[in-house]
Amino acid sequence: MPYPDRLLADDEEVVRHLHPHWLTIFWPVVFFLLLVGGASFGAALVPAGRQQGMVRLAIVALALLLLLVFVAVPLLRWRTTHYVVTTHRLLFREGVLARRGRDLGLSRITDVSYTQTLWARIVSSGTLTIETAGDSGPTVLRRIPDSDGVQQLLNHMIEEDADRRAQESAGYLRDDDWPSDGGWRSTAVL
Template sequence: MAFPDDLLVEDEQVVVHKHPHWKMLLGPVLVLLLVVGAASFLAALVRTQDWATWAWAGLAAAGLVLVGRFTVFPVVRWRTTHFVVTDRRVLVREGVLTRHGMDIPLSRISSVRVRHTLWERMLGSGTLVVESDSDESLEFDDVPGVQRVHALLYQEVAP
């Protein structure tokens, strides 16, 4: 799902648009492989039984429920999460059925920091910490290319 351009005001330009890092999809892909493998194994075990057709239907139904809940839904949630930096603000939009969003005008940002572990550095992701004029800091986890996003955001904030 592309970022909706109707959320931008007139003459506002997108500087960077990111989804969360692909590492968030490792768990859902693992679940998909495990469910397909287990269902195939169990289907092969019962193939000679008189009730095999019913067992296969049950395995298919259980497999679809598990894959839908633990693979399809996380992938859709990942795809509908947007981290956007424009020439005027930082926007975050997330959610599938219920959408949540937050905007921070660039003029209110006082500092931008990056935090990432060794594993995140190897994968090229990290946490972007944006501090605004208010007392609280906002953390954006699993930002891909966090160093580049940090540099671009700093370039937009610093005159």
Template structure:
């Protein structure tokens, strides 16, 4: 899914567009299976009782609440989180009902680092650390293919610096 072109400047192009790594969805999927399996088992235990309709209704309500809260909400949160590198800036957008975002112009980025532990290396993700004019470095967790993203961001920062330098020489 491409980032909406209407949110970009005239000569701005998307270099990288990522959602967080799929490892964020492992726990919600496990919860889905546990709730479905546990609910089915509890429904089978309630079936021979005289109050089985009320018990099944209560199980359905509790199961639905758990699935919405612990499975659907994280999936929607994952889907609506965007990490975007363009030719002019680094953008992060997240949130479902209340959206928040961070934009860092390429000219303000001082350094770019990444780190990933053993499990992250196996899964192909990591944390991207961006130091800018802000007080503290910004850390973006669970970036898929973090080494490649790091390289592309570093390349864009250097190209932006070269463009600024070349523009200054024309004056």
């Protein structure tokens, strides 16, 4: 599902949209399979009698409660966590009921580094640490898929953003705005 265009500026485009690594939802899926299998087996073992329906209903109710807490919540948390790299900024959005977000302008980012354990290298995951100008300290993003690729992409986007800002501050038009005769034209107002 693409990131909503309404949250972007007019000249801003999404370059990469990520969720946390798929291993984040591995254990909730395993727990789902075990819980469904265990609840089905437990309901089948209930002996026939007057209380059979109530006991089976209690097993199903307990299974649903456990599914909600240990499966649905982690899956929703994974699905509602967004890491978006655009042409102008890096956006983080997370939360199911209460939302939290942060936008980092590419011009404010001073350093992007990643770390990977051996296991993270095997599954192509890692942790990104993003340093910005200011007193807020580093932003740490854990379980990022293709963390080394995202780090390289961010460094590339930071360089492109700096070049774009330099051209804009020099007062020159973008390439598609050049006059057809090839002459230089400034957008600076005198």
